[in-house]
Amino acid sequence: MTTIYGPVPSRRLGLSLGIDPIPLKTCNWNCVYCQLGRSTPLVNERREWIPTAAIMAELAAVLANAPPDSIDWITFVGSGEPTLHSGLGEMMRQVKQMTALPVGLITNGALFYRPEVRRDVLAADAIMPTLSAGSAELHHLLHRHHPDVSFACHVAGLIALRREFTGQLWLELMLIAGMNDTVAALTDIARIVAQIKPDEIHITLPTRPPAETWVAPPEEEALMQATAILGEVARVVHPLVGTFQLAVNGDLCAAIADLVQRHPLSEAQVDALLAAHSAESLAVVKQRCLDSGRIRCIERFRITFWIAAAAHYPNTLHSERTRPVTLEMQGGA
Ligand code: SF4
Structure with a gap:
C-alpha cells in the first residue's frame, strides 16, 4: 500500500x-x-x-x-x-x-x-x-x-x-x-x-x-x-471530471486499488484509466483487478463505483457485485 x-x-x-x-x-x-x-x-x-x-x-x-x-x-x-x-x-x-x-x-x-x-x-x-x-x-x-x-x-x-x-x-x-x-x-x-x-x-x-x-x-x-x-x-464547488494520472510502478491493478481506496471511481473513470495504461483488452484487465481481492463494486445514484474491498458499506444494494465484467459484456476479448 x-x-x-x-x-x-x-x-x-x-x-x-x-x-x-x-x-x-x-x-x-x-x-x-x-x-x-x-x-x-x-x-x-x-x-x-x-x-x-x-x-x-x-x-x-x-x-x-x-x-x-x-x-x-x-x-x-x-x-x-x-x-x-x-x-x-x-x-x-x-x-x-x-x-x-x-x-x-x-x-x-x-x-x-x-x-x-x-x-x-x-x-x-x-x-x-x-x-x-x-x-x-x-x-x-x-x-x-x-x-x-x-x-x-x-x-x-x-x-x-x-x-x-x-x-x-x-x-x-x-x-x-x-x-x-x-x-x-x-x-x-x-x-x-x-x-x-x-x-x-x-x-x-x-x-x-x-x-x-x-x-x-x-x-x-x-x-x-x-x-x-x-x-x-x-x-x-462541483466535482471536476478530469483525467486522472496514475503512477504505475509495477502492477496496474495495485495502482487502481490504491487510488479507489482514497477516491472511489465510477466505472467509466476506471475504463478510461485502464485504457490509458494498458494495451490489454479492457474486459480482461478489469477482471484481473476485481480478482485481486482489493476492489469491489457498489451502486449509488444508479452508477457503478469501484471502491476498496475492505470498505464498510452496509445496506449495499442487492445489485452489488464483485465481478461485473464478462468478456461478452465488453464485446469479447
Ligand atoms: S467519516 Fe466524515 S470526516 Fe471521516 S473520512 Fe469520512 S467524510 Fe471525512
Missing part, C-alpha cells in the same frame, strides 16, 4: 498530489455521506499510524520523478482523518523544505480544539475543514461523531484556528437533501460561519458513493438558497 496517490484533478486545487497518512477509515466521525463507507469502529486516538519517515521517503521519490508542471498542490487527505496522525506537524515542515508547491489539508476539523493540533497545521497554505451543521443535533445526525469530539469543541476549534492560522481557511459544507438544506439549518450554519470568519465556504455535494444509500444531493433551488443565506464567501 502506498501513502502517496494521484495527482487527482480538483476544481479548487488543480492537480493535487495526495498524502494519505492514515489507514482506511481511521476516523473520529462516521459521516452519512462518507465516500469511504462507514467508520467501524470510531477512532479518536492520535498516533503515528504509519511511520512518518516512510511517508516522507515515498513523497520524495514521487516528487523526484514527477514531470514538470504535473502537480499544483500537495494535499494531506485520504483514507481517514489526517489530523489523527501525530506526525502531521513534522510532515508539514518536511514537505515545505522539500518543495515550493503549496500545501493543503482536507480535514473534518474535529481536533482543532486541541492547541497542539492547531500548531501542527500552521505551516499549511490552505486548510479545508468541514462545517456542515450549525447545531449539535444536526452535527450528530450527519457526522455520528466520537463522543470525545463534540459540536461545541468543533466550533471552538475552528474559531481558535482562524485566529492563529494566517493561510486560507476554506470551510467545506456538504449539502444533503432533507438534512442541512433547509432555511433553518442553513441559518444556523450562517450564524456559526459569522463567528469563524473563513476566507471562503465551499458547498459540495454527495456525488461519490455515500456510506448510506438514502443520502442524496439537494435540488438546484436549495443550492441557490444556500448561497443566498451564506453570503458572498460561499460558492458551489
Whole structure:
C-alpha cells in the first residue's frame, strides 16, 4: 500500500498530489455521506499510524520523478482523518523544505480544539475543514461523531484556528437533501460561519458513493438558497471530471486499488484509466483487478463505483457485485 496517490484533478486545487497518512477509515466521525463507507469502529486516538519517515521517503521519490508542471498542490487527505496522525506537524515542515508547491489539508476539523493540533497545521497554505451543521443535533445526525469530539469543541476549534492560522481557511459544507438544506439549518450554519470568519465556504455535494444509500444531493433551488443565506464567501464547488494520472510502478491493478481506496471511481473513470495504461483488452484487465481481492463494486445514484474491498458499506444494494465484467459484456476479448 502506498501513502502517496494521484495527482487527482480538483476544481479548487488543480492537480493535487495526495498524502494519505492514515489507514482506511481511521476516523473520529462516521459521516452519512462518507465516500469511504462507514467508520467501524470510531477512532479518536492520535498516533503515528504509519511511520512518518516512510511517508516522507515515498513523497520524495514521487516528487523526484514527477514531470514538470504535473502537480499544483500537495494535499494531506485520504483514507481517514489526517489530523489523527501525530506526525502531521513534522510532515508539514518536511514537505515545505522539500518543495515550493503549496500545501493543503482536507480535514473534518474535529481536533482543532486541541492547541497542539492547531500548531501542527500552521505551516499549511490552505486548510479545508468541514462545517456542515450549525447545531449539535444536526452535527450528530450527519457526522455520528466520537463522543470525545463534540459540536461545541468543533466550533471552538475552528474559531481558535482562524485566529492563529494566517493561510486560507476554506470551510467545506456538504449539502444533503432533507438534512442541512433547509432555511433553518442553513441559518444556523450562517450564524456559526459569522463567528469563524473563513476566507471562503465551499458547498459540495454527495456525488461519490455515500456510506448510506438514502443520502442524496439537494435540488438546484436549495443550492441557490444556500448561497443566498451564506453570503458572498460561499460558492458551489462541483466535482471536476478530469483525467486522472496514475503512477504505475509495477502492477496496474495495485495502482487502481490504491487510488479507489482514497477516491472511489465510477466505472467509466476506471475504463478510461485502464485504457490509458494498458494495451490489454479492457474486459480482461478489469477482471484481473476485481480478482485481486482489493476492489469491489457498489451502486449509488444508479452508477457503478469501484471502491476498496475492505470498505464498510452496509445496506449495499442487492445489485452489488464483485465481478461485473464478462468478456461478452465488453464485446469479447
Ligand atoms: S467524510 Fe471525512 S470526516 Fe466524515 S467519516 Fe469520512 S473520512 Fe471521516
